[in-house]
Amino acid sequence: MKVQAIGLMSGTSLDGLDICFAAFEKKESWNFQILKAETLPYSQNWEKKLRSSIHLSSEELLELHSEYGFYLGRKVREFIDHNHLENIDLIASHGHTVFHQPKKKFTLQIGDGRAIKIETGLPVIYDFRSQDVLMGGNGAPLVPIGDELLFSAYDACLNLGGFSNISLKQDQKRIAFDIVPVNIVLNRLANKFNKNFDENGDLARKGSIDQDLLKRLNSLDFYYQPHPKSLGIEWCNETIFPLLEGIKTEDAIATFTEHVAQQISNIVNLYCLRNILCTGGGSYNTCLIEKIREKTEFTVIIPERQIIDYKEALIFAFMGVLRIKNEINVLSSATGSTGDHSSGILA
Template identity: 30%
Template sequence: MGRVRTAIGLMSGTSMDGIDVALLRTDGADLVERGPSLYVPYDNALRGRWKRALETAKTIRERRERPGDLADAEQALTLCHAAAVKSFLLRNRLSPEDVDVIGFHGQTVLHRPDEGLTVQIGDGPLLAEETGIDVVYDMRANDMVHGGQGAPLIPIYHAALSANLPEEFAAPVVFVNIGGISNLTYVGEDGVLSAFDSGPGNMLIDQWIEAHTGHAYDRNGETAARGSVVPALSHRYLGSPFFSGNLRRSLDRSDFRPPVKGEVSIEDGARTLAHVTAASIVKLSDYLPQAPRTYVVCGGGRLNPVIMAEFAELAARDGARVIAAESAGFDGGSMEAEAWAYLAVRSLDGLPLTFPGTTGVREAVSGGALARRG
């Protein structure tokens, strides 16, 4: 068994809604003790700033480039994370000395796996200086250097969690993260891991709702619940080449666009996009080694009852059931942040973060850069 460490994970995902903070005690292998978590939402001004950063980042050709005001945005984002860590420590009566390491994801502003380019803004050394805690950051880069897609990285943590699943949810099981983008991890009876991004999660729904109402998302699926699936629109999305082959791919936010305003009613658009979210996961599950018995859902999409009902109905046709992570004893809101804590500990021990079956990397590799506390 490796050294047991206390780690904080920080995730600012593709939805750009806020920062998830989670504490984990782990040896980076089988021992996983989940601690408290905290969600720190971004206000509208910050969300607007990160969205502008996505536009600015489009010109990047080399991952260290910071065109326009991207360096300022990176500093601001890092200081937001430092504030989140400080408030987390305060609430939980912890001091920096109680924490061995922070796993810092940063904010993805560009992801072009076909060009071997992935950019997460987030200044590890600045975060280490601000918090007084060692920071492991930039965990996607080494995977790409070795031929991987640079995502998803969460599967090895899903595998660790699967060891603690109640018997009734035993393998083959699929963990699904419905964030801005969805990704899934299959864990077979023999422990085999297979993972990939599985399509748009909430991002199209968010963009559609924001364009019509100014609200950030379809709270509890209320708009979708009043609409109907528009088959032509649904087929347009599900007919994308992304779903048409056993081709492992990871997605960027810009890979799918919301419908054009006026094309369908706001309700039908929200309903159709919720259907697309659920149907794309089930569709791509056809490429898994074995049909899953259970889907364990984490990420904000589990809080949208329309997505969950669609998903449950489609999965039931294949004899599988869909449960929210909480039903299996996990926390579906903090799972990604926990994963980044877990990955940071693995990185310190030089253990692999990614595998041929998860990102398509040529061989299992570790990753991450270490910034020592100031």
């Protein structure tokens, strides 16, 4: 039986809202087809609201949670109407992460799914991470269920988004973990040149690598912790950005790009991976990709643009489908929770 779902994804790098409408069908295994997808850039006002949400009072944050939910609902309704979409079974929304502190048993993705339902009249699955955190997991990464069931032809799946994470098979189990911040840092540095991101890594190519800074970055405790593990903006604010202060911006970009390439290469070489599907906005950073290829012997596969840009939104749509069927959509081997489970609140 074919199920058609819309997945919504807003990443920590605030590139915009990804909307993916896809069809899923299970025969011997799951198959998918992306029917329509687009990214809606945030207005300056919305980008500012979401970027500063971590500093809001409790009341202001609750207000934004509702307001952003209605915003998501309106954007989905416009997406449906503009593309004349029909036979939509559900919407699955990741929301926008404000806080992520699994060790303290909480994570928060704003964008109330009930508001999305009110705007669209469709069933909505939302809040995919909280249950896993309450079960002792990291609440991340969640996409490995899609890697396991939709992209199993590859040795590993590497996402280069706000943060980079990897998903791979080890001892017949799917493991996954965050590796290193990527665009959450590089985009902020690029903003100093009035650019949204470092296009093709051109800024990184102009800078010089600061070996002392590189050494300090590579020595951070997180990189030596065992998986499962995950990163959040709080960690960057506490550990990464202070290290970059006082460094010439183009040198900071060059050094951090090298840092990202080294950390990713360390993991790839450790697991002796042969072919890796690389997705996320960082896949377009040719300087970063070249550096990763130089440091490893594996094949980096850059897929078609739709997969690069919408793989996460696609997988959240898929997670919604699994949740409706009450099937496992979160793997404990990836998140570290006490067991596999079916997560997400139904509105």
